[in-house]
Amino acid sequence: MSSLAVADPVLLDFAADVGPEGRVAVAGGRTRWGLGGELRSDTRVLAAPTGIVAYAASEMTVQVRAGTPVAELDAALAEHGQRCALPARGGTVGGAVAVGENVVDQLGRGRLRDAVLQVRYVSAEGDVVTGGGPVVKNVTGYNLPKLMTGSLGTLGLLVELILRTNPIPAASRWLAAEDVDPAAVEAALYAPGAVLWDGATTWVLLEGHGPDLASESNKLASFGVFTEVDGPPELPPHRWSLTPEEAADFSRGAFVSSIGVGTVWADSAQKSLPDGPGVAAVAARIKKNFDPTGRLNPGRTAGC
Amino acid sequence: MGLLDRLTGRTSSGDPLADDLRAVLSADRVxxxxxxRALMAKDASVFGGGVAGPTxxxxxxxxxxxxxxxxxxxxxxIVxxxxxxxxxxxxIPLGAPIVISLQKMNRILDVDEANRVAWVEPGVINLxxxxxxxxxxxxxxxxxxSQSVCTLGGNVANNSGGPHCLAYGVTDAHILAVEVVLPDGEVVMLGGIDxxxxxxxxxxxxVGGEGTLGIATRIAVRLTKNPPAVRTLLLSFASVRDAAQTVSDVIAAGIVPAALEVMDQRITxxxxxxxxxxxxxxxxxxxLAEIEGLDAGVDIDAGRIDExxxxxxxxxxxxxxxxxxxELLWKGRKTAFGAIAQMAPDYYLHDTVVPRSALADVLEQVYEIADRHDVVVMNVFHAGDGNLHPLLLFDAREQGTLDRVHAAGAEILRASLDAGGVLSGExxxxxxxxxxMGELFTDADMGHQNRLRRGFDPVCRSNPGKVLPEGHSCADIQQLRAVPTGVWG
Incomplete structure (x- = not known):
């Protein structure tokens, strides 16, 4: 049994810092710090340990400590022609997983939560706990990686992750056109990396092998005049979670919709509905089971 | 006094639980x-010991x-x-539970192309x-x-895989929302199509809770676009090691095929x-390698896999x-488990995952372990994911055979764990x-899994005696198995 226990002294030192009592939280890059409510002011705020522990490019997996900047991880992966599903906006790996938001080119890179293979976190008792496993396919036991992703550090403090990586496509190209039907464009393409729309302009990220990009570009020409652009548009600050159909029909203020996905970046906040009583009861029991004294990220609730 | 008695004033038939179930369903559906009960006591596994209550x-x-x-x-x-x-x-029903068969809830409720989602009942068959x-x-x-017979509710419970999960991910990545009846009887919608x-x-x-977290009654599944082009290759090798090494090298080259399946000679x-x-x-x-995508890309990738x-x-x-x-090449792969019925009356299909770079070494160990235990092993597996499926053939009528099969299986599991793998891929x-479980997880790790389980089912009502080992709550297997056969009959 002892051979299974986490031995990395860096992780154990962090767990000792967290300890078994007192209100505690972890700050990453603070890019999404206000999510889930305001942290109680008397909370001790720690920084998670940093560094890439192991990168098996040929396995397409990477083991990385939670405090590592996403930009640093991205650079290491790019050296081997790979990428991951974490959004790069100046934050840390652990912060990105704790928040759980997807990248703007989700159609190409996939959902963040599907890329989290193994989590290590410090529990409310101050122990290092492992959930999931190091390989790309695993149904051994309950799915703690899913539960931790997007939990805003309210169930455990992330300290190390194993993430799935993917090859960077051989070729990619952002294109934009005015006054085309973005939903029709998304439906016509086989596997675009992203289709974005702000009510007037449609942006398309084409990815894949070079010759296929040419044929997909030709397909786009039947919808309108697409020209190559540097990248996606600037995204407004608030994030809405809608159905793909609602996102393709959005019209409130300045916005950018992710077509075929349903995420909308808008200049106003979405009014979120509270969970129904049944869901709230399960969430409350889980919170109590993982953090009986409410010491982890006090003041925050996943989903607020 | 049962609920039926209270509602109707009728005398009970002698089994209050069955009477109350008949009061809420029709009599012919209990x-x-x-x-x-004999049918419900078993599943497709080699394990016995189940005792079904009313179905x-x-x-x-x-x-x-x-x-x-x-x-x-x-x-x-309940199970x-x-x-x-x-x-x-x-x-397998432990503790003589009420068996809740979802096979009559088998309607496709809605196909919503605009939102890339279909709503289905749990008894809909995958294929x-x-x-x-x-x-x-x-x-x-x-x-x-098993896609021609298995149900989507079962796929959700087991987070099922399959050959094409290499490129597309397992069931979990394709389930957007699930309506669940919780063990306390509350109905909740988990997730959403936003x-x-x-x-x-x-x-x-x-997803993957193995029926211990409640019962899925409606499922929102993601629709995946059909690929415009498909290329299927069959590569032959003089050794299993060469095939396994090819798989590792394809993945290492940054190619993500839709499927990469290896079959050894005994299977073919x-x-x-x-x-x-x-x-x-x-x-x-x-x-068997399959590449899906656009016309030019599938030919480029097929050429690289060939090389x-x-x-x-x-x-x-x-x-x-x-x-x-x-289709014929795939029919061969998908009927492999039926095909081996001609070789032996029984088989035990294992399921472990190893790092893809360890495939060739672990496979050699699998053959060696089986030889040592005098068991015939065949290998047909999802190589691209590192998901091994050693198939141990035996005749249960031969005294002691099943013991040798279990001993070999345990060694195969340990070899997979030693290579950095896990106990189950699908x-x-x-x-x-x-x-x-205790060879992969610490007590603290399993304790945390139990916290998740108890969040959904604080009273251990749903499918007790599964997943977590004895010593953890909801897993007192001895007590569950102690219910004598015939208690309901």
Whole structure:
């Protein structure tokens, strides 16, 4: 049994810092710090340990400590022609997983939560706990990686992750056109990396092998005049979670919709509905089971 | 006094639980006869020891909820059941639970192309859904070998995989929302069809819960676009090691095929006798590789896989020239488990995952372990994911054979763990691998898994005695197995 226990002294030192009592939280890059409510002011705020522990490019997996900047991880992966599903906006790996938001080119890179293979976190008792496993396919036991992703550090403090990586496509190209039907464009393409729309302009990220990009570009020409652009548009600050159909029909203020996905970046906040009583009861029991004294990220609730 | 008695004033038939179940369903949908209970005591696994209570066949969420409330009133455990194709014993009833068969809830409720989602009931058969979707340009990506009989509710419970999960991900990545009847009888919607449902990902926690977290009654599945082009290659090798090395090298080269399946010679010979799929029976192993995508890309990737295969000593590389040839190659793969029935009356199909770079070494150990235990092993597996499926052949009528099979299986599991792998890639833990959980997880790790489980089911009502080993709550297996056969009859 002892051979299974986490031995990395860096992780154990962090767990000792967290300890078994007192209100505690972890700050990453603070890019999404206000999510889930305001942290109680008397909370001790720690920084998670940093560094890439192991990168098996040929396995397409990477083991990385939670405090590592996403930009640093991205650079290491790019050296081997790979990428991951974490959004790069100046934050840390652990912060990105704790928040759980997807990248703007989700159609190409996939959902963040599907890329989290193994989590290590410090529990409310101050122990290092492992959930999931190091390989790309695993149904051994309950799915703690899913539960931790997007939990805003309210169930455990992330300290190390194993993430799935993917090859960077051989070729990619952002294109934009005015006054085309973005939903029709998304439906016509086989596997675009992203289709974005702000009510007037449609942006398309084409990815894949070079010759296929040419044929997909030709397909786009039947919808309108697409020209190559540097990248996606600037995204407004608030994030809405809608159905793909609602996102393709959005019209409130300045916005950018992710077509075929349903995420909308808008200049106003979405009014979120509270969970129904049944869901709230399960969430409350889980919170109590993982953090009986409410010491982890006090003041925050996943989903607020 | 049972609920029925109170409602109708009638005298009970002598079994208050069955009477109350009949009060909330119709009498013909609560079965207690010996044949039904014998059927429900088993699943497709080699494990026995199950004792079924009354079997219920609900047709709606409201009926499942009513059954769950009767279970609560009688403090009876329940076990949900799909097609019973599970291989880890997850559907085996422990503690004489009410068996809730979802097979009559088998409607495709809605196909919403604009939102890329279909709403289905849990008893819908996996392949039926894809057959309905394909003409509309979509399919459901997870395709377990049992897909012509297994249900989507079972797929959700086991987080099932299949050959094409290499590129598309397992069931979890394709489930957007699940309506669940919780063990306390509450009906909840977990997840949603919007892009990023807020709150804890209870949907993600529920998928793969092996029926211990409640019962899925409606499921929102993601529609995957049909690929415009498909290329299927069959590569022959003079050794299993060469085939495994080719798989590792393909992944390392940054190619993500839709499927990479390896079959050893014992399997190809059995399949050829069975369906005549066109496999070369003189090769030590074949690799079935499929690439999906756009026209140019699939040819580029097929060419690279061809090169990598030849560099690893492929003796023949054949490309399917027609849809018919492609379908035949896949028919061979998907009927492999049926084909081996001609070799031995019983088989035990294992399921472990190893790092893809360790495939060749672990496979050599698998053959060595089986030889040492005097058991015939065949290998047919999802090589691209590192997901091994050693198939141990035996005749249960021979004294002591099953013991040798279990001993070999335990060693195969340990070899996989030693290589940095895990206990199960797609079959689940069930009752099969509980006792090995402590070799992958610490007590604290399993304690935290139990915290998740108890969040959904604080009273251990749903499918007790599964997943977590003895010593953890909801897992007091001895007590559950102590219920004598015939207690309900």
């Amino acid at each position: 079965r207690m006869d010996g044949a039904e 219920c066949f609900p047709t709606s969420t409201a009926e499942v909820q009513a059954i769950m409330r009767v279970a609560a009133e009688h403090d009876s455990p 949900p059941r799909g097609a019973g194709t599970g291989l880890a014993g997850g559907a 039926d859904l894809s057959n309905q979707l394909r003409p509309r340009g979509f399919h459901f990506a997870p395709d377990p070998s 892009a990023e449902p807020s709150g804890l990902d209870l949907r993600g926690a529920f 010979v059995a399949v050829e006798n069975f369906v005549g799929a066109g496999y070369p029976t003189d090769a030590a192993a074949v690799l 990598i295969g030849r560099a690893n000593g492929a003796t023949e590389v054949r490309r399917a020239q027609s849809d018919e040839e492609r 079959h689940g833990v069930g009752v099969e691998k509980q006792r090995f």
